[in-house]
Amino acid sequence: MIQGIEFAGIASGIKAQGLDLGLVIFKEDMHVLSLYTRNKVKAAHILYDRKIDGNPVRALLVNSGCANACTGKEGVTDLHAIGQELSSMLGIEKEKVLFASTGVIGRRLPAATIIRALPALLKNLKKNRPEVFAQSIMTTDTFPKIIHETFSGKKNYSIVGVAKGAGMINPLFATMLSFVFTDYPIAPGSIKRVFSSAGRETFERITVDGECSTNDTVMLFTKGGDEDLSGLPAFKEKLLSVMRELSLMIVKDGEGATRVIHVTVTGVRKKEFAEKIARRIAISPLTKTAFFGCDPNWGRIIAAVGDADVPVQPSKVEIILQGEVLVKEGVEVPFDEQTMKKRMDKKEVELVVDLHDGKASYDIYTTDLTYDYIKINASYRS
Amino acid sequence: MIQGIEFAGIASGIKAQGLDLGLVIFKEDMHVLSLYTRNKVKAAHILYDRKIDGNPVRALLVNSGCANACTGKEGVTDLHAIGQELSSMLGIEKEKVLFASTGVIGRRLPAATIIRALPALLKNLKKNRPEVFAQSIMTTDTFPKIIHETFSGKKNYSIVGVAKGAGMINPLFATMLSFVFTDYPIAPGSIKRVFSSAGRETFERITVDGECSTNDTVMLFTKGGDEDLSGLPAFKEKLLSVMRELSLMIVKDGEGATRVIHVTVTGVRKKEFAEKIARRIAISPLTKTAFFGCDPNWGRIIAAVGDADVPVQPSKVEIILQGEVLVKEGVEVPFDEQTMKKRMDKKEVELVVDLHDGKASYDIYTTDLTYDYIKINASYRS
Numbered sequence: 001m002i003q004g005i006e007f008a009g010i011a012s013g014i015k016a017q018g019l020d021l022g023l024v025i026f027k028e029d030m031h032v033l034s035l036y037t038r039n040k041v042k043a044a045h046i047l048y049d050r051k052i053d054g055n056p057v058r059a060l061l062v063n064s065g066c067a068n069a070c071t072g073k074e075g076v077t078d079l080h081a082i083g084q085e086l087s088s089m090l091g092i093e094k095e096k097v098l099f100a101s102t103g104v105i106g107r108r109l110p111a112a113t114i115i116r117a118l119p120a121l122l123k124n125l126k127k128n129r130p131e132v133f134a135q136s137i138m139t140t141d142t143f144p145k146i147i148h149e150t151f152s153g154k155k156n157y158s159i160v161g162v163a164k165g166a167g168m169i170n171p172l173f174a175t176m177l178s179f180v181f182t183d184y185p186i187a188p189g190s191i192k193r194v195f196s197s198a199g200r201e202t203f204e205r206i207t208v209d210g211e212c213s214t215n216d217t218v219m220l221f222t223k224g225g226d227e228d229l230s231g232l233p234a235f236k237e238k239l240l241s242v243m244r245e246l247s248l249m250i251v252k253d254g255e256g257a258t259r260v261i262h263v264t265v266t267g268v269r270k271k272e273f274a275e276k277i278a279r280r281i282a283i284s285p286l287t288k289t290a291f292f293g294c295d296p297n298w299g300r301i302i303a304a305v306g307d308a309d310v311p312v313q314p315s316k317v318e319i320i321l322q323g324e325v326l327v328k329e330g331v332e333v334p335f336d337e338q339t340m341k342k343r344m345d346k347k348e349v350e351l352v353v354d355l356h357d358g359k360a361s362y363d364i365y366t367t368d369l370t371y372d373y374i375k376i377n378a379s380y381r382s
Numbered sequence: 383m384i385q386g387i388e389f390a391g392i393a394s395g396i397k398a399q400g401l402d403l404g405l406v407i408f409k410e411d412m413h414v415l416s417l418y419t420r421n422k423v424k425a426a427h428i429l430y431d432r433k434i435d436g437n438p439v440r441a442l443l444v445n446s447g448c449a450n451a452c453t454g455k456e457g458v459t460d461l462h463a464i465g466q467e468l469s470s471m472l473g474i475e476k477e478k479v480l481f482a483s484t485g486v487i488g489r490r491l492p493a494a495t496i497i498r499a500l501p502a503l504l505k506n507l508k509k510n511r512p513e514v515f516a517q518s519i520m521t522t523d524t525f526p527k528i529i530h531e532t533f534s535g536k537k538n539y540s541i542v543g544v545a546k547g548a549g550m551i552n553p554l555f556a557t558m559l560s561f562v563f564t565d566y567p568i569a570p571g572s573i574k575r576v577f578s579s580a581g582r583e584t585f586e587r588i589t590v591d592g593e594c595s596t597n598d599t600v601m602l603f604t605k606g607g608d609e610d611l612s613g614l615p616a617f618k619e620k621l622l623s624v625m626r627e628l629s630l631m632i633v634k635d636g637e638g639a640t641r642v643i644h645v646t647v648t649g650v651r652k653k654e655f656a657e658k659i660a661r662r663i664a665i666s667p668l669t670k671t672a673f674f675g676c677d678p679n680w681g682r683i684i685a686a687v688g689d690a691d692v693p694v695q696p697s698k699v700e701i702i703l704q705g706e707v708l709v710k711e712g713v714e715v716p717f718d719e720q721t722m723k724k725r726m727d728k729k730e731v732e733l734v735v736d737l738h739d740g741k742a743s744y745d746i747y748t749t750d751l752t753y754d755y756i757k758i759n760a761s762y763r764s
Contacts, residue, residue, distance in 0.1 A: 038689075303596050306594070
């Protein structure tokens with residue numbers, strides 16, 4: 001799909017079984033822009049990568065099975081050691097290698113294991129085949145997450161996005177790892193704001209469990225060389241759409257989720273208030289379990305609205321679920337419970353809360369809370 | 383136990399089955415102090431009671447099975463109608479009757495059903511028997527919650543606390559309904575601050591699911607007449623202990639909970655920061671599911687610490703679980719996982735997070751997150 005990018009993924013032995021080490025190689029120097037977790041406790045790859053942010057890059061090494069977080073100075077030292085080996089094998093400068101990790105917090109990266117696996121990983125490199133790379137970065141994901149779009153400037157370009165979810169997905173910065181690659185030549189300075197804004201509109205608008213990982217990372221790789229500004233409007237549009245699709249894939253694959261709920265809060269005095277209410281609903285365990293049970297229990301929704309720490313006039317609140325008005329002026333509009341249960345039993349559910357108190361709005365995607373979330377997380381390490 | 387107080391509880395038909403209507407009658411005028419939910423959406427009983435707060439009271443009528451929240455003006459009108467009937471049957475002023483409700487949000491209180499049940503309820507009144515009253519206010523509670531203590535001033539006094547939990551228990555104000563009665567004569571003005579402070583130290587330090595009900599209410603009823611200030615120190619102590627015991631009963635009976643986790647955050651620069659971190663840990667679904675699975679997954683705990691939106695130096699963090707140091711200076715201290723699993727498999731688990739960055743601390747009680755929480759809440763209404 002994209003010229004000059006190769007992908008690989010192998011089972012290196014970090015995990016007991018399965019693919020766990022992925023590599024992306026760029027034939028030419030690429031620009032990179034990154035968004036990192038707002039968690040105060042940051043993984044080693046973030047501490048490491050941030051120091052070389054702005055450099056041209058030639059390689060990205062990603063592992064699953066070990067977050068390399070809370071590993072002290074040794075966690076960063078391990079990356080230096082691996083970077084040294086990989087860069088010399090590739091004949092590039094060490095500062096052109098970036099890292100990302102996902103998995104269990106607190107364990108050292110098995111650097112020797114990874115270094116031993118590098119020759120096999122390099123042999124595995126294939127053009128235009130992000131599938132195996134996408135698989136190698138999965139943890140509790142149930143499917144690999146890849147999007148491919150094309151657009152035109154002076155010539156035709158591709159944009160490819162790869163991501164992994166699926167738990168510890170938090171509001172305010174909601175992915176574990178996501179990488180977007182394009183052969184479109186554009187300098188970071190020309191798209192920094194566009195990229196940040198796309199992050200806010202996509203990865204920051206999904207939540208699975210309200211948790212914030214130590215490792216959350218979104219990276220955008222663009223081609224170096226002369227910029228093709230004629231392609232910029234098309235690129236912006238495709239970038240947003242790729243990031244939106246990736247973020248929706250993550251929420252759809254949320255741990256244990258059986259459905260995605262699209263929460264829209266509208267008619268609010270300030271956007272900031274609308275966002276607070278939408279996020280409060282989206283992380284409410286009672287609301288999320290009601291969605292699991294297809295229970296049109298709007299009382300839990302309005303309780304979450306009232307608990308969002310923003311001004312609310314209960315007597316104006318309207319709640320619309322799957323197009324059906326359940327609440328008008330703060331009180332119930334009679335509805336048939338069995339019919340509503342059936343209408344809620346869908347993969348995607350639309351919830352609109354209208355405060356009838358202004359013109360601002362905000363929307364966010366969340367999941368239901370299920371037995372399987374408990375199952376997955378009560379014994380993730382063992 | 384307490385002279386001049388009678389309790390009753392019956393099955394009035396609000397619920398399909400079980401006790402659902404409770405009454406407390408005071409032979410003499412009592413003072414009352416109340417703490418209500420901070421939810422912007424407040425139940426009708428709160429809107430009603432607040433208007434007569436400060437009045438002397440003679441009766442308290444509490445129902446389960448219907449929250450009488452989001453019921454508009456009619457919700458308050460219903461209370462006026464019931465209050466009219468009950469007060470005339472008792473031969474007291476209507477303004478001396480208080481209400482409290484718990485149950486499903488959005489449904490009108492069946493006022494006619496309740497009024498029809500009042501004669502049976504009055505016949506059921508018994509001195510010194512809060513058990514049936516405590517049962518009548520239960521929803522998903524698995525046991526009634528009653529505490530009785532005695533203390534002395536010029537004479538001997540009693541203090542009795544009754545509460546119901548068990549879900550929608552929120553930080554910052556964490557009970558659904560709780561009532562404390564005493565025959566100790568003290569005016570509200572003398573204990574208002576003591577009562578609020580006791581609320582902060584007890585009901586505000588528990589959480590089950592981070593949810594905030596529309597109905598949360600704590601009421602303290604004290605005897606009128608000449609104050610006995612000689613008993614004040616003993617009363618303060620017993621009030622705090624009764625409220626603490628009730629709040630611990632609520633968290634122990636948290637929906638689906640198999641254990642209580644006592645989270646202490648210490649070594650923090652400001653108490654406000656310690657509280658934020660403790661609350662962030664206490665509502666973290668990943669941490670709570672790990673406790674359910676007896677998984678010493680401290681990575682989730684430190685991720686919650688880093689996500690609390692307060693300054694944290696990861697390299698100073700110490701985590702102590704059941705007395706065992708798992709993390710020192712931000713990195714793992716090797717421990718035997720199977721031994722730790724066994725040590726975590728207790729009804730009560732002690733977690734201490736020390737930031738080694740100051741002298742402030744805060745503690746809070748929370749529960750694990752289990753299959754049964756999902757089971758109870760995926761179909762609460764049906």
